[in-house]
Amino acid sequence: MRQTLHTQRRLCDGSNMIKSVDLQSEFSEISEQIRDAVDRVLESGWFILGDESEAFEKEFADYIGAGYGIAVGSGSDALYLTLRALGIGEGDEVITVSHTFISTVDAIVRNRARPVLVDVDAETYCIDASQIESKINHRTRMILPVHLYGHPAQMDEIATIAAKHDLVVVEDACQAHGAEYKGHKVGAMATAGCFSFYPSKNLGAYGDGGMIVTDSKELAEKLRLLRNYGQAKKYHHDLVGTNSRLDEIQAAVLRVKLGHLDAWNERRRELASLYNELLADSPAAGPIEKDYAKHVYHQYVIRSDRRDALQQHLQKNQIQTLIHYPISVHRQKAYQNLADGASLTVTDEICDQVLSLPLYPTLTEDHVRNVAAEVKKCL
Numbered sequence: 001m002r003q004t005l006h007t008q009r010r011l012c013d014g015s016n017m018i019k020s021v022d023l024q025s026e027f028s029e030i031s032e033q034i035r036d037a038v039d040r041v042l043e044s045g046w047f048i049l050g051d052e053s054e055a056f057e058k059e060f061a062d063y064i065g066a067g068y069g070i071a072v073g074s075g076s077d078a079l080y081l082t083l084r085a086l087g088i089g090e091g092d093e094v095i096t097v098s099h100t101f102i103s104t105v106d107a108i109v110r111n112r113a114r115p116v117l118v119d120v121d122a123e124t125y126c127i128d129a130s131q132i133e134s135k136i137n138h139r140t141r142m143i144l145p146v147h148l149y150g151h152p153a154q155m156d157e158i159a160t161i162a163a164k165h166d167l168v169v170v171e172d173a174c175q176a177h178g179a180e181y182k183g184h185k186v187g188a189m190a191t192a193g194c195f196s197f198y199p200s201k202n203l204g205a206y207g208d209g210g211m212i213v214t215d216s217k218e219l220a221e222k223l224r225l226l227r228n229y230g231q232a233k234k235y236h237h238d239l240v241g242t243n244s245r246l247d248e249i250q251a252a253v254l255r256v257k258l259g260h261l262d263a264w265n266e267r268r269r270e271l272a273s274l275y276n277e278l279l280a281d282s283p284a285a286g287p288i289e290k291d292y293a294k295h296v297y298h299q300y301v302i303r304s305d306r307r308d309a310l311q312q313h314l315q316k317n318q319i320q321t322l323i324h325y326p327i328s329v330h331r332q333k334a335y336q337n338l339a340d341g342a343s344l345t346v347t348d349e350i351c352d353q354v355l356s357l358p359l360y361p362t363l364t365e366d367h368v369r370n371v372a373a374e375v376k377k378c379l
């Protein structure tokens with residue numbers, strides 16, 4: 001069914017392009033369920049903070065293994081509001097990475113705190129836990145690891161350091177829905193976990209969305225106020241809040257998609273191991289899944305010194321690829337003064353080498369073979 005629909009669509013638009021993400025083929029697999037869910041909301045006449053978002057908060061928190069879920073407008077807001085609810089502010093320092101999406105660091109700066117950037121591990125692309133302690137001082141309040149590309153950060157090492165120095169840990173799990181660290185789902189391994197439902201994420205809405213999961217009732221209650229104008233009761237504003245909610249239509253869509261997440265992640269893992277097998281004798285370095293990890297391959301990232309030539313070769317052969325990320329945070333114009341120059345060696349090195357090959361649940365094995373063959377032809 002999957003391949004038939006996909007092939008039909010490709011014949012229809014006359015293109016043989018292998019896209020870097022393909023949300024249309026995913027939709028064609030679940031369109032009936034989605035239309036039913038959207039209809040249910042349209043007919044209910046209730047669009048903000050209702051049964052769908054409440055049910056989805058419970059279902060997603062249960063899935064991750066956390067006590068509470070608080071749905072918000074985006075992954076960026078999940079991070080920003082969590083730091084705000086935890087009292088991160090002026091004079092505080094938060095330790096995180098530069099090799100990430102910009103929102104991780106924005107969340108710190110939007111709260112007027114100072115990001116302190118640590119290098120990443122050259123195998124997992126997540127924070128190098130062995131370099132955290134040297135960055136801790138009396139202003140340090142939090143460690144904010146990112147489970148980048150769907151691979152978990154070293155949570156035990158991070159928890160040990162945090163306990164020793166009395167720091168809070170918040171997980172940026174925006175790329176890691178369903179990923180596991182030593183058998184536990186990420187997002188439920190710290191004070192709070194932040195998720196994004198941006199359309200191309202492993203669990204994506206048809207618009208923006210995000211969620212915070214936590215075991216702390218107090219934090220959950222504060223976040224519920226902050227996302228809804230600080231309002232405890234209609235027109236009673238206990239805190240200075242904002243408007244950041246997941247609307248009912250997106251929540252209904254996400255409830256349908258959550259039911260497919262495990263199968264989709266398994267499919268990503270199968271396709272990733274096929275890539276691994278086919279590229280084993282290529283000079284490009286493939287992704288590594290540590291023995292403590294269950295990787296969910298939000299991205300399948302390879303590294304090559306000839307990255308730009310490879311990307312051009314693939315483009316010429318109808319294969320779209322992406323770079324995550326072409327400019328690390330401390331090299332961005334907005335964040336020029338953040339790093340102390342030489343310390344982010346791996347971050348600076350991999351920036352010119354990483355390339356994300358097409359990987360999504362509706363990709364076919366033939367596509368993977370085609371991509372791998374072109375990679376090997378070029379390198």
Ligand SMILES: *Cc1c(COP(=O)(O)O)cnc(C)c1O
Binds near residue numbers: 075076196
């Ligand atoms: C996607 C993403 C975010 C931001 O999520 P949005 O929903 O796009 O605001 C934050 N951090 C990481 C690591 C992400 O990949």
